[in-house]
Amino acid sequence: MAGHNDKMIYRHLGRTGLKVSALSYGAWVTFGNQVDTKLAKELLTACNEAGINFYDNAEVYAGGDAERVMGQAIKELGWKRSDVVVSTKLFWGGSGPNDKGLSRKHIIEGTKQALERLQMDYVDLIFCHRPDPVCPIEETVRAMNFVIDQGWAYYWGTSEWTAQQITEAWEVANKLGLIGPAMEQPEYNMLHRQKIExxxxxxYQKYGLGTTIWSPLSSGVLTGKYSKDHIPPDSRLAMEKYKGSAQRKLVDETLTKVDKLKPIAQRLDASLAQLSIAWCVKNKNVSTTILGASKLHQLEENLKALDVLPKLTDEVMKEIESILNNKPDPVATYR
Incomplete structure (x- = not known):
């Protein structure tokens, strides 16, 4: 039985009737790579006890193994399907010419294959994992509506699309009397703010867009565990395929900001990770913040971010802002 925790905050996913926990859990980089079914069950149990109800996945994560591990773990835990919100994302399904992108063919086949790996009849949310520059947006909108009409997914959305692309999808959907994208999954954290803010x-106003944000800790940079000379050997940025990411993220300017944030966290009796996560949750346009911990102690620490939320007063937020000094211009212009 999936749990309900009084400390957890639940928010509507944009303008939908669906409620998601303000903190959620994602399988990116961890499940199938660093996490097997046994550990997955422990992590999911801890999430469940904390009141998390949303679990994020994608066909590309660990080549499909992330979905297999999550599906098997949920099955073994015996959770009631209606108690949880599960997502997957489609774009990179394999190496064949039609295994990639957002064609009708890949969306329909990719959805069926994902459900098979998850051992589920449906996902609650299905995302277009990236925009497809060569597939007509009408084809994608129609295919996503077909998936919803079949009962294979309840809501569809986008990930890392521009505001203009989301608007186009909505315009097509409205013109055809179809369902538009209910949610977007962008990166959002103290160092990466343009899209969300x-x-x-x-x-948000026009279409009631919900957001399921990823990388609230900027791949661990906002935990404060990295420095110019030190990348912990068991950390994400130490993994071979993230070497480029490490060089890009661990620049002096960023590390200086991280150091200046540490005393604020200490003063609030929080870790820097907890402060960084709470800062994301505080944004009312963030429906849910996806955590990606691969170790139980990390996850338990990160879940305490909600205790920090009430401490983020206007004064504290101003102080953080003066350190970050990266607030995007308030009015978006479509270029």
């Missing part, structure tokens, strides 16, 4: 502002 500026670009999407007009479409």
């Amino acid at each position: 500026s670009d999407y502002v007009p479409i």
Whole structure:
């Protein structure tokens, strides 16, 4: 039985009737790579006890193994399907010419294959994992509506689309009397703010866009565990395929900001990770913040971010802002 925790906050996913926990859990980089079914069950149990109800996945994560591990873990835990909100994302399904992108063919086949791996009849949310520059948006909108009509997914959305692309999808959907994208999954954290705080502002109002944000800790940079000379050997940025990401993220300017944020966290009796997560949750346009911990102690620490939320007064937010000094211009212009 999936749990309900009084401390958890539940928010509507944009303008939909669906409620998601303000903190959620994602399988990116972890499940199938660093996490097997046994550990997955422990992590999911801890999430469940904390009141998390949303679990994020994608066909590309660990080549499909992330979905297999999550599906098997949920099955073994015996959770009631209606108690949880599960997502997957489609774009990179394999190496064949039609295994990639957002064609009708890949959306329909990719959905069926994802459900098979998850051992589920449906996902609650299905995302277009990236925009497809060569597929007509009408084809994608129609295919996503077909998936919903079949009962294979309840809501569809986008990930890392521009405000303009989301608007186009909505215009097509409205013209055809179809369902538009209910949610977007962008990166959002103290170091990465443009889309959530500026670009999407007009479409929150116009289309009621919900957001399921990823990388609230900027791949661990906002935990404070990295420095110029030190990348912990078991950390994400130490993994071979994230070497480029490490060089890009661990620049002096960023590390200086991180150091200056540490005393604020200490003063609030929080870790820097907890402060960074709470800062994301505080934004009312964030429906849910996806955590990606691969170790139980990390996850338990990060879940305490909700205790920090009430401590983020206007004064504290101003102090953080003066350190970050990266607030995007308030009005989005479509270029």
